[in-house]
Amino acid sequence: MSLETREDLQRNFLIGNCKHRPRAWHNDPALRARLGLEDNHYDEPIPYQEVVRRLFSWKAISVPKANLIPCAKADANWFYEMVKTDKDGNTIFDEDGNPVKVTQPVRVSPTDSEQGIVRSDTFEHIATHSSKYRIHDYEQWLLQLQSNVIGDTLTILGAGLPKRGAQAYVQVALPDTAKDDKTGIEFLPYIMGSTSLDGSLPSTFSAQSLLVVCDTTRNMALRSAERSGRIYKAKHTSKSLEDNKIADVRQALGIIHKTADDMIAEFRELAAIPVTKRQLVKVMDIILPMPEDDASQRSITIMQNKRDSFLDVYYDRDPETKGMMANQQNTALGLIQGFNTWNTHVKTVKGNRFERNMERAISGDFGDFDIQVMEALAHVLDRPELVSSK
Numbered sequence: 001m002s003l004e005t006r007e008d009l010q011r012n013f014l015i016g017n018c019k020h021r022p023r024a025w026h027n028d029p030a031l032r033a034r035l036g037l038e039d040n041h042y043d044e045p046i047p048y049q050e051v052v053r054r055l056f057s058w059k060a061i062s063v064p065k066a067n068l069i070p071c072a073k074a075d076a077n078w079f080y081e082m083v084k085t086d087k088d089g090n091t092i093f094d095e096d097g098n099p100v101k102v103t104q105p106v107r108v109s110p111t112d113s114e115q116g117i118v119r120s121d122t123f124e125h126i127a128t129h130s131s132k133y134r135i136h137d138y139e140q141w142l143l144q145l146q147s148n149v150i151g152d153t154l155t156i157l158g159a160g161l162p163k164r165g166a167q168a169y170v171q172v173a174l175p176d177t178a179k180d181d182k183t184g185i186e187f188l189p190y191i192m193g194s195t196s197l198d199g200s201l202p203s204t205f206s207a208q209s210l211l212v213v214c215d216t217t218r219n220m221a222l223r224s225a226e227r228s229g230r231i232y233k234a235k236h237t238s239k240s241l242e243d244n245k246i247a248d249v250r251q252a253l254g255i256i257h258k259t260a261d262d263m264i265a266e267f268r269e270l271a272a273i274p275v276t277k278r279q280l281v282k283v284m285d286i287i288l289p290m291p292e293d294d295a296s297q298r299s300i301t302i303m304q305n306k307r308d309s310f311l312d313v314y315y316d317r318d319p320e321t322k323g324m325m326a327n328q329q330n331t332a333l334g335l336i337q338g339f340n341t342w343n344t345h346v347k348t349v350k351g352n353r354f355e356r357n358m359e360r361a362i363s364g365d366f367g368d369f370d371i372q373v374m375e376a377l378a379h380v381l382d383r384p385e386l387v388s389s390k
Contacts (some may be wrong), residue, residue, distance in 0.1 A: 010037050013160040014054060016046035020177050020188060021210060045155030046145060051170065056139040058121040064115040067130060068106040078104030087346055101257045117197050119165065126166050127198040132261050134236050136203045142170040157190050157210075167201055169194040171208075180264045183271045183333065185326060189263065203234045209263055270333035279380050283335060284310065286376035309346050314338035321345055332377055334385070339373045 018041050021123050027041060038054070068080055084092045094101045115133065117126045117386040142159075157173035180186075189245040195203040250362030253381040275283075288307050291299045310319040314334070324341050365384035371387070378386035 004030060007035060010025035010035065010040055010163075012055065012164065014040050014046050014051065014158060015186065016155070016157050017173065018043040019043045041160055045157065046159060048147075048156065051143060051156060051159045052139060055168070056143070058119050058165075059137065060126065060135045061118050061120050063116045063118055063133060064110050065116050066108045066110045069109055071105055071107050072192070073105040076107060076270065080104045080106050092270055124165075129199060129236075132237065133199075136193065136234070136236055137195065137197045138168045141170060141195050144364060146170065146191065146193055148171050153223075155189065157212060163196075165199075165276050166198040167196040173210075178264065179269045183267050183328070184268055185325065185328075185333075187235065187263065193265050199236070202236065205233075212272045227351070238342075253367060270336060271328065271331050273381070273383075275330055275332055275335050275377070276361055279316075279377075280335060282380045283373070283376045286379070287339065287373055306347070310338065313342040313346055332381075336370060336378060340370055343369050 006026060006028060006057040009024075010032050011029055012022070013026075014023050023041050030038070031037075031110055032039065040054075042050075068078070080103070082101045082104050094100050113131055114128055115131055116128055117135065118124060138324055139143050155173060159168075159170045161168050170193045175197065177186045190208055190210065191205055192208050193203075193205050194201055209367060220226065226252055239340045246320075284307055288303060288310065290303055291306075309318070313321045314325065314329060316329075321341050324345075325338060328337055360384050375387050378384055
């Protein structure tokens with residue numbers, strides 16, 4: 001089941017620059033009106049203070065953890081109200097069907113090895129960590145650290161609190177779309193800054209891009225590890241808060257202008273490489289291989305359906321993705337774009353597609369799949385330079 005309800009999507013996610021891209025699929029003005037919520041879509045970039053006011057107005061607080069040890073009333077230093085259970089652990093109910101509650105005397109025994117993380121506004125528990133864990137404050141790490149590039153040249157494209165605040169991200173983008181006149185592809189380069197309070201993500205900054213025509217995410221470059229899009233990653237340790245580490249982040253964030261130029265160069269290079277139908281099938285055999293002959297009919301059917309659905313996207317037959325290929329079929333660029341679009345909009349997923357896509361954009365996993373496709377294409381074409389910057 002998705003962690004993001006439709007209400008969460010209206011309340012905890014802000015989408016900017018809508019004059020350059022479609023509104024999110026979860027845009028629900030009627031629900032917002034019913035809940036008394038403001039519009040979470042902005043035609044222009046999102047103002048800095050709007051992100052603070054609507055998403056980051058609370059702080060994460062470290063609180064002590066303790067064990068509550070049942071004891072005699074005379075030895076207790078606290079009393080804990082709890083639901084009464086039978087010997088098998090089943091809840092006992094009264095005549096009206098309400099759980100029976102009892103007051104349990106306990107001794108509070110603090111533990112120095114753990115800390116709890118709670119919200120300052122609701123005191124809602126977010127996570128438990130070891131005492132060595134350090135909070136990366138959302139406003140400080142995702143807004144203030146990027147403030148040296150937000151302003152005249154860069155603006156806020158989007159921001160959100162996935163998992164109801166356990167994770168956070170801010171997308172900082174160029175104010176206008178970039179366009180490669182040669183291929184006709186329009187895109188928004190941006191930096192994805194993300195972190196978490198539940199241990200699920202290190203604080204990460206990566207260069208990505210939103211392809212406007214197909215509303216898909218691409219890492220800024222697909223070649224080799226040093227150009228895979230990752231700029232900086234910091235674990236939640238005491239050393240991550242040192243001034244020199246924070247200075248490293250600021251310096252790394254300055255590369256977005258250069259990476260936009262790199263992406264245009266890559267578009268043009270890939271658009272100039274022809275890919276035949278035979279080569280397309282060979283790449284499919286690597287990315288979406290058919291099962292062995294002795295496999296079950298069900299597994300064969302499932303894979304064949306995946307291959308057919310990809311081809312529907314690639315040849316512009318899928319009504320949901322029609323026009324997203326931008327007439328790039330029969331080129332290396334079209335093959336990469338086809339798989340990216342299929343993986344984002346069509347591929348069957350467990351749970352909620354928005355949540356899956358957002359998790360992958362935050363973690364950089366979109367780039368992992370694109371790189372797999374590029375590696376397969378380089379193998380089929382016998383062009384190792386496609387996956388090596390050297």
